[in-house]
Amino acid sequence: xxxxxxxxxYWMYRYLERAENTARLIETGQRIGLTRLxxxxxxWSSVMQTASVLDGFNESHDEVGKEAAIDWMLRSMDNPSSVxxxxxxxxxxxxxxxxxxxxxxxxxxxxxxxxxxxxxKRKVSERDLPAVLEQIRQRTALVRGxxxxxxxxxxxxxxxRLGTFLERADNTARILDVKYYVLLPSxxxxxxxxxxxxxxxxxxxxxxxxxxxxAYGSExxxxxIAQFLILDKRMPRSLNFCVTKIYxxxxxxxxxxxxxxxxxxxxxxxxxxxxxxxxxxxFEAGLHEYIQSVLTSLSVxxxxxxxxxxxxx
Amino acid sequence: xxxxxxxxEMWGRDxxxxxPYAEFQSWFEGEDLKRLRAKQREAEEVFRLMGITFNVYxxxxxxxxxIPFDIxxxxxxxxxxxxxxxxxxxxxxxxxxxLHDIYNRQEIIKAGRVPQEMIARNEAFLPQMNGMTPPxxxxxxxxGIDLVRxxxxxxxxxxDNARTPSGVSYMLENRETxxxxxxxxxxxxxxxxxxxxxxxxxxxxxxxxxxxxxxxPTVAVLTPGIYNSAYxxxxxxxxxxxxxxxxxxxxxxxxxxxxxRTTEGYKPIDVLYxxxxxxxxxxxxxxPDSALGIPGIMDVYRSGGITIANAPGTxxxxxxxxxxxxxxxxxxxxxxxxILENVPTWRCSEADSLAYxxxxxxxxxxxxxxxxxxxxxxxxxxxSKKEIAEFRKKLTAKPGNYIAQPTLSLSTVxxxxxxxLAPRHVDLRPFVLCSPEGIKITPGxxxxxxxxxxxLVVNSSQGGGTKDTWVLEE
Numbered sequence: 001x002x003x004x005x006x007x008x009x010y011w012m013y014r015y016l017e018r019a020e021n022t023a024r025l026i027e028t029g030q031r032i033g034l035t036r037l038x039x040x041x042x043x044w045s046s047v048m049q050t051a052s053v054l055d056g057f058n059e060s061h062d063e064v065g066k067e068a069a070i071d072w073m074l075r076s077m078d079n080p081s082s083v084x085x086x087x088x089x090x091x092x093x094x095x096x097x098x099x100x101x102x103x104x105x106x107x108x109x110x111x112x113x114x115x116x117x118x119x120x121k122r123k124v125s126e127r128d129l130p131a132v133l134e135q136i137r138q139r140t141a142l143v144r145g146x147x148x149x150x151x152x153x154x155x156x157x158x159x160x161r162l163g164t165f166l167e168r169a170d171n172t173a174r175i176l177d178v179k180y181y182v183l184l185p186s187x188x189x190x191x192x193x194x195x196x197x198x199x200x201x202x203x204x205x206x207x208x209x210x211x212x213x214x215a216y217g218s219e220x221x222x223x224x225i226a227q228f229l230i231l232d233k234r235m236p237r238s239l240n241f242c243v244t245k246i247y248x249x250x251x252x253x254x255x256x257x258x259x260x261x262x263x264x265x266x267x268x269x270x271x272x273x274x275x276x277x278x279x280x281x282x283f284e285a286g287l288h289e290y291i292q293s294v295l296t297s298l299s300v301x302x303x304x305x306x307x308x309x310x311x312x313x
Numbered sequence: 314x315x316x317x318x319x320x321x322e323m324w325g326r327d328x329x330x331x332x333p334y335a336e337f338q339s340w341f342e343g344e345d346l347k348r349l350r351a352k353q354r355e356a357e358e359v360f361r362l363m364g365i366t367f368n369v370y371x372x373x374x375x376x377x378x379x380i381p382f383d384i385x386x387x388x389x390x391x392x393x394x395x396x397x398x399x400x401x402x403x404x405x406x407x408x409x410x411x412l413h414d415i416y417n418r419q420e421i422i423k424a425g426r427v428p429q430e431m432i433a434r435n436e437a438f439l440p441q442m443n444g445m446t447p448p449x450x451x452x453x454x455x456x457g458i459d460l461v462r463x464x465x466x467x468x469x470x471x472x473d474n475a476r477t478p479s480g481v482s483y484m485l486e487n488r489e490t491x492x493x494x495x496x497x498x499x500x501x502x503x504x505x506x507x508x509x510x511x512x513x514x515x516x517x518x519x520x521x522x523x524x525x526x527x528x529x530p531t532v533a534v535l536t537p538g539i540y541n542s543a544y545x546x547x548x549x550x551x552x553x554x555x556x557x558x559x560x561x562x563x564x565x566x567x568x569x570x571x572x573x574r575t576t577e578g579y580k581p582i583d584v585l586y587x588x589x590x591x592x593x594x595x596x597x598x599x600x601p602d603s604a605l606g607i608p609g610i611m612d613v614y615r616s617g618g619i620t621i622a623n624a625p626g627t628x629x630x631x632x633x634x635x636x637x638x639x640x641x642x643x644x645x646x647x648x649x650x651x652i653l654e655n656v657p658t659w660r661c662s663e664a665d666s667l668a669y670x671x672x673x674x675x676x677x678x679x680x681x682x683x684x685x686x687x688x689x690x691x692x693x694x695x696x697s698k699k700e701i702a703e704f705r706k707k708l709t710a711k712p713g714n715y716i717a718q719p720t721l722s723l724s725t726v727x728x729x730x731x732x733x734l735a736p737r738h739v740d741l742r743p744f745v746l747c748s749p750e751g752i753k754i755t756p757g758x759x760x761x762x763x764x765x766x767x768x769l770v771v772n773s774s775q776g777g778g779t780k781d782t783w784v785l786e787e
Contacts, residue, residue, distance in 0.1 A: 001575055003574045004574070092539065094363065107363070155576065
């Protein structure tokens with residue numbers, strides 16, 4: 001496979017994952033705004049910060065408002081992480097690697113793009129927002145379904161999965177990073193409405209409210225949320241789940257290519273140093289520091305994958 | 314030019330149903346226009362979903378256009394095709410022999426059949442190819458011959474495409490779409506298949522591998538990239554052949570071979586089907602500013618390390634100034650009279666011809682020698698007085714830049730309109746593959762149709778569409 005193709009696949013799936021994550025955060029933001037009285041400004045700043053798009057927003061806007069925030073996250077082509085930007089970029093990468101995709105995957109991603117482009121041609125009114133977001137969620141789910149159902153399990157698939165899980169791990173880690181302070185045991189003023197909002201943001205931001213209830217019951221506490229999002233092996237967006245997937249896909253590649261490159265060893269050490277701990281140990285060592293070093297390790301790992309598999313040179 | 318003089322491929326000149334269309338007509342009579350309109354929309358949806366688009370130059374990246382597709386097949390009888398394909402094969406053999414001669418001994422010039430200055434002062438002539446015989450002796454591996462028809466047995470070659478002819482993906486996708494939409498038509502008519510083109514292309518390319526290659530040849534398609542107008546076709550062909558689609562920056566000369574950067578390191582390529590123009594192929598040997606090419610590929614090529622398809626420098630054979638010599642060229646190399654006729658052509662570089670052309674501009678089609686895509690040409694009969702006057706100035710200033718031809722009354726075939734069938738002018742581009750194993754012509758080719766009533770310009774950049782082209786089994 002060409003290095004360029006591996007690169008295109010990796011980014012196609014990273015962008016798709018990001019589009020989904022951003023759409024989910026918009027949904028979360030809107031939902032929270034509707035269910036409680038509070039400062040729009042704070043909530044949307046926090047949502048945009050969680051999506052890592054707040055700095056870009058502040059550069060081009062004077063103040064934070066609901067409408068502007070939604071538009072920035074949903075449709076702005078000046079925001080490279082907006083839903084429209086990322087889905088366009090995913091489709092552009094799909095065109096680039098079209099020879100590596102099945103018909104079904106290409107059609108799904110092309111359809112996803114055409115639908116999203118049409119739905120986001122004009123500003124989306126508050127009334128239409130839920131339907132538009134749902135459509136985007138369904139379209140990206142179709143791409144994922146076509147990928148699972150039709151792609152060979154070979155190196156092509158491995159690069160697609162690497163992109164998916166690196167982006168997802170990054171996304172979960174960022175949500176935790178922005179909200180880490182509400183998860184600290186010292187901040188556990190359980191039951192206060194402020195905290196509930198934060199937890200809602202966290203759990204909804206990773207589509208995990210139902211999952212959490214199923215696994216831990218309806219009682220929400222910081223320790224369990226941290227455990228769930230960081231270490232729980234059942235939770236498909238937890239750091240443990242994502243990093244384990246990354247590691248196994250790198251192992252498949254190493255077996256296929258009869259070569260064990262640096263990235264595979266990095267992933268292994270990531271698994272060993274972060275995921276074999278108990279959540280109490282994480283808290284003792286400092287949640288913030290822990291997440292920071294996970295984020296750094298993920299970005300180092302991403303760079304090493306680019307080098308090992310000759311994405312650019 | 315009266316309507317009566319125009320030959321319609323379905324109804325002839327006298328409204329008598331022609332035989333190849335017999336089954337089609339009986340099917341069409343039983344069809345409901347509403348259903349067909351729905352089918353036409355369905356076809357467009359298929360093309361949009363597949364992303365069968367071309368990019369329009371000079372527009373935003375999002376500007377991907379569909380080439381309009383017409384659902385009515387163009388039908389050619391098996392025996393009509395037999396004669397055509399003989400003529401095409403003869404012409405393609407001659408083109409290859411001509412290229413070999415021009416870049417080696419230049420016998421045809423010595424014999425006085427083609428003037429020296431036609432070659433020496435021609436920009437399409439590449440001195441870098443002098444003395445070079447490509448692997449297998451093949452220069453044009455893939456050729457498209459543009460044909461027009463004016464009567465039941467009258468075909469003319471409008472131009473040869475010996476560089477990088479495009480459009481074959483439309484030929485294949487048009488057929489796929491028709492098979493999906495009108496399976497019943499294919500059970501009534503025995504249509505010769507086109508689907509094995511990608512396999513034949515791969516075999517044909519592999520058969521031209523350089524001597525240096527051992528084992529199964531590695532083939533790749535070289536594209537200028539995702540923004541090129543024919544990118545879809547490049548990725549389609551690579552996909553269908555099961556080979557890599559590469560860009561210049563994926564390639565590098567390593568150990569005297571052209572190699573591609575893979576996830577497992579650099580791997581040599583034996584045959585490169587390039588869809589990048591000569592000029593951009595190698596910044597060390599041609600345009601130094603080219604970012605699309607591979608520095609040093611020409612040196613590898615000359616030393617027998619890679620096959621480039623088509624060979625650099627083939628443009629000398631399809632240049633519009635050379636075109637007028639094609640009947641001589643065919644005769645010179647094959648020893649036979651050309652089976653396919655050329656359109657009579659006046660070379661404006663010659664004083665007598667220029668005088669005639671200037672006197673008859675209203676009747677003639679005047680083309681730029683190096684132009685393509687239907688730009689920069691004058692169609693006398695449909696041009697305004699002002700346009701003719703302006704063109705006269707350009708022509709007088711640089712007569713050597715132009716050739717002129719009579720306005721042919723191109724045949725029409727029916728297209729589907731809101732009101733039912735309506736005749737429109739068409740041309741035909743059959744695709745030809747050459748290798749040391751022989752010449753293969755896919756039955757049919759790409760039919761381009763001028764969708765505007767009465768228009769003679771079929772180019773997609775100027776409002777043309779395409780149709781599926783059927784050659785029936787005998």
